[in-house]
Amino acid sequence: MDIATFLHSLHEEIGLTKQSGKKHLIRFSSAKEYYACKSELKRMRSRLVNLSKVRTLDIIHAFSCTLRPDSKLKQFTGSPVIEEDSKVTVHHSVGSRTLIKRATTQSGSGSHTIPWGVDQIGAPEVWNKSLGNNIHVGVIDTGIDYNHPDLRSSISRGINLLNRSMLPYDDNGHGTHIAGTIAATGRNSGIIGVAPRSIIHPVKAFDHSGSAYVSDIIAGIDWCVNNDLDIINMSFGMKSYNRALEQAVLNAYYRGKVIVASSGNDGKRKTIDYPARFPQVVSVGATTRLGRIAPFSNRGKQIDIYAPGERVYSSWLHGKYNELSGTSMATAHVSGVIALMLAIKPLTPQQIKSALRRCAIGINKRESTRWQPGHLNARRALRAARQIRDSQ
Known part of the structure; x- marks a missing residue:
């Protein structure tokens, strides 16, 4: 040429x-x-x-x-x-939104909040072993509320792919909600995320309506790889296969980046959205407060792990809080637990995925000879990480 x-x-x-x-x-x-x-x-x-x-x-x-x-x-x-x-959208919340001005105690003591999902996966039980210290998480989403009191100490350098001259401020709320579940550090008030010492790098690829182009997603993955982040949280999806997106995911995977993605909110029983469907990605489905698979969650053998996704309480725009439901919220819990694991021992993406699948708590009580995806548990995940560490 x-x-x-x-x-x-x-x-x-x-x-x-x-x-x-x-x-x-x-x-x-x-x-x-x-x-x-x-x-x-x-x-x-x-x-x-x-x-x-x-x-x-x-x-x-x-x-x-x-x-x-x-x-x-x-x-x-x-x-x-x-x-x-191609266009891609964040996995929007299922159901109505209720803006909450300040956090109220859901679990634990004092005036801070441990949201029910963080509590259910057992994160507080392992904070004496790991807080996710210095694990860098790229959140490819709608940006972040830089001024939220629970997120200020968790945020590091990010990028706005829609306008590179501006900071990746969140004008939707979805990205701020995801970031809070992963790494909020509310001490005297506010909420605490799964890995409160991990570091969030906001990558704004989605506009105010939660829409992006595949090229923006790829640019976000490229930025995360070039900045040597450990985890890439992708709480979004599309129905159709895209070769360029798969190539980006593959290249990030081979560079040692753990990619976590939501399965989608269509209630499908045998198929999930891309990029969660790519085998190199940790694919996440959602559960309810009762520990059952949420009716809205895509499910099936392509899911690697289930995590809390019903009415998840987390940070929101303008210093507020919000309850949202969706596989997006479940994905944030998994990214947080992976940060806890990596803070104990550097592991490959394949080791992380294998450990999560192996140590999950069963959801279906019926006997089955075939492997089925289970529920996320922080204590088991850390034990699996230590076993891998000790065997090397």
Whole structure:
């Protein structure tokens, strides 16, 4: 491929793109071709201003930009694969929302709150062994409320992929709720998350309505990998397979990143959403306060672990609190427990997934000779992590 000619054509195509333009991915067939084109792109940007609108995605050797649906680049001889970007949404809360101005005690003593889900998985029982110290969790979501009193000491550097000149402020609430379940540090008042000494890196890929493009998700995964985070929480999903997303997940997995994703809230019995469906991901279903599989939760053999997801109490925008239901909430509990495990011993993504599956508490009381996903338990998970540590 003639790289210079291709980039000139790309510059012209972006210039012709008007209101009808849609985001596209330009995927190169080899790393060599991608990096050669990326190098030339940097050199030509000063002369061809439209090329500044091109985003590079190293993790899948691709460009992202807005093009016309009938772009002539697709007829370019020897050009990379050009495909329209796909939309993805956060796994929205099931049921109504009730904004709560301040936390009230649900469990424990004093004026702080241990939400029921954190208590049910047994996190407080293991805080004398692990608090998730210095484990870095990337939350690819709607951002975070930087001013929430329970999150201030848990937040580290993040990124706003929708507007890189701005901090990843949350304008939806979903990301703040997820972050609170993982790592809230309310002491005298407020709530305490599963791993209160873990560190949240907010990656804003979703807009105020909870919608994102796959390219934004991939850029978020790329950022998490480049910043050497330990866990990537992905409380969102899509119904259809996407090769570019799978490639990003695979590359992050092979770089040692533990990816945790929600199964979806459609109540399906035999299928779950992507990216949770990818075998390299820890896939999470939701349970009720009674420890049963939530009616809204997708379920089946593709689930690795179930965790609390019904009316989960956590942080919200403007320093408030909220109860939300969904597999998104369950996923945050699992990410928190993984942080507790990693603080004891560095483990590979496969070791984490295997340990969680092996140490889960059974949900179905009927006898079964086949393995079935069970309920998350922090004490068992830490014991499994220590066993792996001691055997190495």
